[in-house]
Amino acid sequence: MANEIEARIRAEAKKLLESSEVTLVIGWEAGSVPFKTSPAFIESPEDVERLVWNPACTNNLAVYLTEVAKRARVGIVVKPCDSRSIVTLVQEKQISRENVTIIGVTCPGIVDDTALKKAGVRLIDVLAVDWNGDSFNVTTGSGKSSVLTLDAVKEGCRTCAHRAPVISDVSLGEMPDANPLPVEPMEGSFSERREYWANEFERCIRCYACRQICPACYCTKCFADRNDLKWTNKHVGISDNWMWHMGRAMHLAGRCIGCGECERACPMDLPMMKLNREFARHVEELFGYTPGMDPEELPVLGQFNYDDKDPNGH
Amino acid sequence: MADKVIAKTDLRKWLAGMAADHDVIAPIGREAGPATWKDINGTQDIDITANQMVMAAKEFLLPVHDVLFRFHTRKGEERLEVPDLTNKSTVMIGLRLCDVRAISVLDAVYYNQGPFRDAYYAARRDKLALVAAVCDDPRWSCFCTTVGDLKEWKLGADVLITDLGDKIYVQPVTEKGEGLLQGDFFSSPSEDDVRKKSEVWANLLALPKRPFAGKDISKIVSWDDPVWEEQARKCIGCGICTFMCPTCSCFDIQDETTGSVIERYRCRDTCQFSDFTMMGAGHNPRPEKKMRVRQRVLHKFKYQVEQFDLIGCTGCGRCVESCPVNIDIRGIVSHIAAEPL
Numbered sequence: 001m002a003n004e005i006e007a008r009i010r011a012e013a014k015k016l017l018e019s020s021e022v023t024l025v026i027g028w029e030a031g032s033v034p035f036k037t038s039p040a041f042i043e044s045p046e047d048v049e050r051l052v053w054n055p056a057c058t059n060n061l062a063v064y065l066t067e068v069a070k071r072a073r074v075g076i077v078v079k080p081c082d083s084r085s086i087v088t089l090v091q092e093k094q095i096s097r098e099n100v101t102i103i104g105v106t107c108p109g110i111v112d113d114t115a116l117k118k119a120g121v122r123l124i125d126v127l128a129v130d131w132n133g134d135s136f137n138v139t140t141g142s143g144k145s146s147v148l149t150l151d152a153v154k155e156g157c158r159t160c161a162h163r164a165p166v167i168s169d170v171s172l173g174e175m176p177d178a179n180p181l182p183v184e185p186m187e188g189s190f191s192e193r194r195e196y197w198a199n200e201f202e203r204c205i206r207c208y209a210c211r212q213i214c215p216a217c218y219c220t221k222c223f224a225d226r227n228d229l230k231w232t233n234k235h236v237g238i239s240d241n242w243m244w245h246m247g248r249a250m251h252l253a254g255r256c257i258g259c260g261e262c263e264r265a266c267p268m269d270l271p272m273m274k275l276n277r278e279f280a281r282h283v284e285e286l287f288g289y290t291p292g293m294d295p296e297e298l299p300v301l302g303q304f305n306y307d308d309k310d311p312n313g314h
Numbered sequence: 315m316a317d318k319v320i321a322k323t324d325l326r327k328w329l330a331g332m333a334a335d336h337d338v339i340a341p342i343g344r345e346a347g348p349a350t351w352k353d354i355n356g357t358q359d360i361d362i363t364a365n366q367m368v369m370a371a372k373e374f375l376l377p378v379h380d381v382l383f384r385f386h387t388r389k390g391e392e393r394l395e396v397p398d399l400t401n402k403s404t405v406m407i408g409l410r411l412c413d414v415r416a417i418s419v420l421d422a423v424y425y426n427q428g429p430f431r432d433a434y435y436a437a438r439r440d441k442l443a444l445v446a447a448v449c450d451d452p453r454w455s456c457f458c459t460t461v462g463d464l465k466e467w468k469l470g471a472d473v474l475i476t477d478l479g480d481k482i483y484v485q486p487v488t489e490k491g492e493g494l495l496q497g498d499f500f501s502s503p504s505e506d507d508v509r510k511k512s513e514v515w516a517n518l519l520a521l522p523k524r525p526f527a528g529k530d531i532s533k534i535v536s537w538d539d540p541v542w543e544e545q546a547r548k549c550i551g552c553g554i555c556t557f558m559c560p561t562c563s564c565f566d567i568q569d570e571t572t573g574s575v576i577e578r579y580r581c582r583d584t585c586q587f588s589d590f591t592m593m594g595a596g597h598n599p600r601p602e603k604k605m606r607v608r609q610r611v612l613h614k615f616k617y618q619v620e621q622f623d624l625i626g627c628t629g630c631g632r633c634v635e636s637c638p639v640n641i642d643i644r645g646i647v648s649h650i651a652a653e654p655l
């Protein structure tokens with residue numbers, strides 16, 4: 001199934017470039033090792049053969065749109081979560097819908113290297129990772145191939161309830177048969193949770209990769225980088241780390257679509273998705289709002305209703 | 315200097331012995347994220363030969379928060395406080411050979427600088443002994459043998475240790491290192507021990523070299539190679555590659571005021587951030603991402619070769635594993651060398 005979709009992605013990209021509808025198609029290409037892919041920027045129809053579609057297509061390519069789709073019309077290949085990032089960007093007027101031609105693909109879940117390691121796979125032995133219906137085949141050096149089930153997906157995919165793109169111009173693939181795990185509220189009392197997060201935030205080295213990889217983090221000057229008005233010091237320590245993470249969380253609540261790229265990018269493996277899911281759950285409960293679903297809808301922070309619930313009950 | 319062996323069950327005794335007059339630091343795993351260099355107080359069990367992701371040794375030599383001085387400004391109590399640099403001697407145990415090499419690169423930048431030797435770095439470096447483990451299970455990203463000669467690199471360590479299963483083979487390299495091998499739990503290696511140790515070494519040296527091995531990138535690289543632009547399109551400018559790199563050592567200096575105390579400290583900075591080269595008046599000599607991508611590769615494969623006669627990359631693979639868009643420095647260098655990856 002995957003190869004057929006890969007062929008169709010290439011064909012669609014070729015059509016777009018040949019008709020000059022777009023000058024650039026962003027997709028994924030083979031990585032330097034079999035269990036990784038890399039973002040690809042395709043400008044000529046001959047190069048579409050570089051495009052791939054496999055369970056390692058993890059990058060949310062919408063992160064590149066704010067830079068390239070301002071200037072020209074571009075094509076982009078998206079998974080369902082990535083399509084929701086595009087909706088957010090359109091809602092927030094960072095790009096205009098007319099400037100993107102979206103090739104959307106349904107998705108049973110992604111397998112990144114963390115997921116493979118968790119499943120006990122020795123990365124050095126991996127020769128290929130493919131879809132097998134809605135589960136995964138991992139072929140290793142000894143010629144053996146093992147089947148991983150959907151439990152082995154990337155952290156962000158485990159609770160994903162949207163397996164088909166919410167917006168696209170061309171849509172490929174069949175609806176996968178995947179049951180998302182329910183989102184449970186964060187466990188523990190306030191002080192237990194504070195202790196838990198202090199312990200996690202302590203590891204952060206403040207490289208801001210979580211921000212750079214995120215399509216919703218497009219501010220040209222992040223509050224964390226300002227030195228004319230200093231919100232955080234560069235001091236790596238619990239107080240400033242905490243400030244960074246609270247700022248990040250508050251700025252993404254109601255906007256994060258849960259692709260899980262921040263957690264994947266983090267070199268210190270901070271469990272960012274736990275926080276992201278928690279604020280998404282709050283926004284859903286308080287305002288009945290799910291981010292990135294409808295480009296015509298106003299973003300939750302961009303609208304006000306008299307009957308909005310006040311979380312503090314005032 | 316004579317080689318020795320120690321039973322793994324006696325490892326703790328050796329560590330406790332060294333801890334009497336040294337801080338002994340080793341990579342300690344956490345619930346998540348790379349292992350980090352922590353004082354083991356002589357008592358903790360450590361897994362020094364594990365094939366795990368470990369923070370670079372710069373975590374100790376160039377801490378992420380390195381206080382240069384504090385200035386106390388309360389009226390009548392004004393004074394300058396300089397941190398005490400006469401720290402205890404430290405043993406780092408569980409480095410790899412690439413980590414040892416990385417310290418040689420840091421030495422070139424911070425230590426072997428005549429009158430400009432960095433006092434903070436030197437205070438730690440002077441009293442540091444390096445106990446390095448010979449890798450028996452390289453990671454998928456490793457390419458040390460491609461960028462250097464491990465037999466030369468090992469001379470930078472004070473002691474080499476090789477895992478033989480139930481024992482550890484211990485080789486002093488320097489006198490400082492020999493001084494660490496005190497205790498009746500050390501014994502002379504048997505012929506079998508020597509053979510096993512040589513096997514581990516032979517396996518490591520047989521790690522396949524990438525085809526670009528031996529090519530002098532500094533001479534053939536082109537400033538205008540389209541590869542810089544190609545990679546820059548993918549690069550999200552997160553700087554992880556440099557934060558994780560054991561030889562990247564660029565820093566920023568910041569002042570922070572808490573109450574009446576002003577603290578000046580050194581912290582990480584990276585050439586991958588656009589404001590790294592931003593001048594006070596707003597001019598930025600490296601405004602485009604492709605220039606920053608180029609800088610990282612050329613600093614290691616050209617500028618440091620010209621400056622110090624050593625390749626600034628140790629092939630540790632940390633950047634290869636951590637880059638979230640799979641920019642693989644091995645691929646870039648292969649391209650420059652016109653060789654396959």
Ligand code: SF4
Nearest residue numbers: 204205207208210266
């Ligand atoms: S990516 Fe991880 S280490 Fe870097 S700033 Fe974000 S949370 Fe911190």
Ligand code: SF4
Nearest residue numbers: 214256258259260262
């Ligand atoms: S915060 Fe993380 S999970 Fe949410 S959109 Fe950004 S990268 Fe994706």
Ligand code: SF4
Nearest residue numbers: 559627628630631633
């Ligand atoms: S450039 Fe990459 S492989 Fe080379 S020493 Fe730095 S982190 Fe290691």
Ligand code: SF4
Nearest residue numbers: 549550552553555637
């Ligand atoms: S880790 Fe990769 S994406 Fe991040 S700055 Fe380095 S090369 Fe660019």
